[in-house]
Amino acid sequence: MQGGGTRSPVSGTQPPDPRQVVLARFIRFCSSVFSTPLPQEAAALTVNRISEMVRVDRAVLVKLHGKNPIIAVTGGGPAAQDSSFADAVEAVLQRYKNSQKTAIVPRIPENAKESSPHLWQIQQAMGGTRILWLPLWLSHDDSIQPQHALWLERWHGHPWEKQDIDLLQHAALFLGHGLMRPRVETRSKKRFTRIAAFIILIIFLAMPVTSSVTAPARISPDRPYYIFAPMDGILKELFVRPGQWVEKDDILFRYDSRVLDKRLDEAYRNVAAARAKFAKLEGAAHRDPDARAELPVQRLEVERAESDARFFANQRARADVKNARPGVIVLDDPDALIGSSLQTGQAVMSVADPSQTKLRIMVPASDIGFLAKGARVSIRLDSAPLKSYPAIITRIGFEVQISEEQIPSVLAEAIWVGNPPDVRTGQKGTAKIIGKSTFMIMQILRKPLIAIRTFLGL
Known part of the structure; x- marks a missing residue:
């Protein structure tokens, strides 16, 4: 265009x-x-x-x-x-x-x-x-x-x-x-992040928490019935095993009765001989003054022989040790008992009611300061580590013992709060003993500070 x-x-x-x-x-x-x-x-x-x-x-x-x-x-x-x-x-x-x-x-x-x-x-x-x-x-x-x-x-x-x-x-x-x-x-963001993390950490460490210590625990029977050795001797047979239920008058164990049987036979023979001599003196006493004078002495000899026979018969009857109360057998090492020598009054085993249990807690000696009667305890058993049971400290020992973990410890006992749980004697777990209120930093650093102090000798 x-x-x-x-x-x-x-x-x-x-x-x-x-x-x-x-x-x-x-x-x-x-x-x-x-x-x-x-x-x-x-x-x-x-x-x-x-x-x-x-x-x-x-x-x-x-x-x-x-x-x-x-x-x-x-x-x-x-x-x-x-x-x-x-x-x-x-x-x-x-x-x-x-x-x-x-x-x-x-x-x-x-x-x-x-x-x-x-x-x-x-x-x-x-x-x-x-x-x-x-x-x-x-x-x-x-x-x-x-x-x-x-x-x-x-x-x-x-x-x-x-x-x-x-x-x-x-x-x-x-x-x-x-x-x-x-x-x-980016540097500003990183700096802000570091400052925020530091503040959060300070707040976390300054938080008030309830102090606590952990210690190994074990379920034990509460007020068991103890079986003591009625006499000296060798345990020959054991008729029960740990955890077995027994009734009243069930035979628990038996002594080696061979020595008792021999002594009982000798006692019976002595009784027979004493009675025979007494009968002979009794027949001659009508005409023999010496026999008549010896007759009271022989009567005493017969009574002595019969007393010995009754004693050994009673001992023989006690060779079979029977149970006096129904319950569950509590025994650590049954195989070690067979063939062992028992002394009169020695505790051999115990019979416990499985529904009545308590806790035996071996608290390290370094944590004794947290122990107090009435302190709350939370128990987690090894068989159910995600479940806890409440308990209360009722007794604290005085002597320092070596625990199974080879740590100097003090024995404490606790009873269940509320209805006892369905647990078996001998079960092991961990007890968390609740103490007083403290700061989080002290709860975290308490044991490291103890270790440092011990290492430096302060």
Whole structure:
């Protein structure tokens, strides 16, 4: 159209200048790197968005100093530090880390691949890989060494053009400073987090708590009926086992009665002999004054012999020890009793009512200060560690004993609160003895402070 006619919006639009497009992408890319709050995000953004400026099939951000040089890889995959690819990166790193110049990594001929086999494999992969080493320098001053570099790949044999390299070199200074820029916001957040955690810890340690100590506990019978040895002798047979229910007059154990049987036979023979002599003297007493005078003495001899026979018969009857009250047998080691020598009055076993039990708690001597009559106790048995039973301390011993754990301890007894639980005598567990109120820090540090004081001798 001629004159002052209007142009069509489409036909009158000028195509964008490629240089302006590249410049806009360059600015957006560098701005994004500078605006990231975390160094990890800046590293990931660098390798994933550098292809917006030039063609890059894979980018790797490399740390020039220290261990584990691979920081980030295009796509966000794991940066394996012990792979063949990492070995190839390490080989190029050692060659160029002291240089601030961009370099196209030369291809390794096949006849020289043994010098760097991993790098040769990378260059042969993907139809031919061209690698550009781009140091992310921080200043034009050569004395200021860069901290990072980019490993950039083009696949299928595509070469690196000069204009692309020039653009990347311009971006290198911005990227170097973007990766090294201190993240004030992140440090502030970390500082705030540390302060908040410290305040929470102080509040936690200053919380008032109820002091407590733990000690091993064992279920024992309450007021059992003890079986004592009625006489001296050897226990020959044991008719009961621990935990067995017995009724009244059941035989519990039997003595070795061979000596008693021998003495009883001798006593019966002595009675017979004494009676025979008494009868003979009684018949001769009518005509013999000596026999008449000896007759009272012989009568006493007969009574003595009969008394000995009754004694040994009674002892023989006591060789079978019977139970006097129904209940459950409480006995530690039944096998050790058979063949053992018993003395009169020695406690052999006990018979207990299984519904009446109590607790025997071996409290370490270092925790005696927490013991008091009436103190509350929480019991957790080994057979049911997630369930607790309440009890109360009723008796505290005075003597220090060595517990099963070889710790100097004091014996304390406790009774159940409310209805006794369904437990068996001999069960073991842990008793938690509740003490007075204290601070959490004292509850936590009490035993370590005791150990330190003992070690230092204070």
